[in-house]
Amino acid sequence: METKARIMVVEDDATVLAVVSDYLRGQGYRVAEHRDGTAARRALSITLPDVLILDRMLPGVSGDVLCREVRQSAPRTSIIMLTALDTVEDRIDGLESGADDYISKPFALRELQLRIDAVMRRSRRTHVSTGPFALGPFRVHPAHRRIWLRENEMTLTNREYELFLFLLQNPDRVLTRDDILREVWGWNFGETTTVTVHVRRLREKIEPEPRFPRYLLTEWGQGYRFTVDDAS
Incomplete structure (x- = not known):
């Protein structure tokens, strides 16, 4: 049986954090959750997830700063920004920080799951038909x-x-x-x-x-x- 991805959710809204984390656990993912950037930074220094779901507006250390730090230290970790900021400029800022994907609030939990599955599928894919x-x-x-x-x-x-x-x-x-x-x-x-x-x-x-x-x-x-x- 395939082991589901390890996911870290960093979100300061307690309700959103609980709903997202509970849903993902129900889908079989292994989930760690944090409500501020400082706690998330400490956790990331010990264990890196397969996918980091990251709110941009966080107390302590901002999501943008965390994103840039993870990008430098762990380029293969997939990062999905989850945020209420939804202008084109906001999306560009989040992607420029190093995010792989960007989802705006409010969002459907099923959409989030599909985005997670997509980044995991791309990261695990091997091109067996093409040699060096x-x-x-x-x-x-x-x-x-x-x-x-x-x-x-x-x-x-x-x-x-x-x-x-x-x-x-x-x-x-x-x-x-x-x-x-x-x-x-x-x-x-x-x-x-x-x-x-x-x-x-x-x-x-x-x-x-x-x-x-x-x-x-x-x-x-x-x-x-x-x-x-x-x-x-």
């Missing part, structure tokens, strides 16, 4: 979820890895944001700002000068194209 391969300065070992830029292994979050692998497997093909949402996030519809932010984060890791990309190009009005042919 190289493209330009990048070397990829899909079965081990590892990518190198020249001689240096890259540190990528689960979502950044999935996005980059998808791009590497589709060189010189123009991919719309909807294509990327469907293939990388597993969504048939969604907020394309999510793709824009993750592309920006990925460029910061693969491009010599992110403002003037050589590999991950924007095709205006269409989407993105990954190439090594245009790079000198």
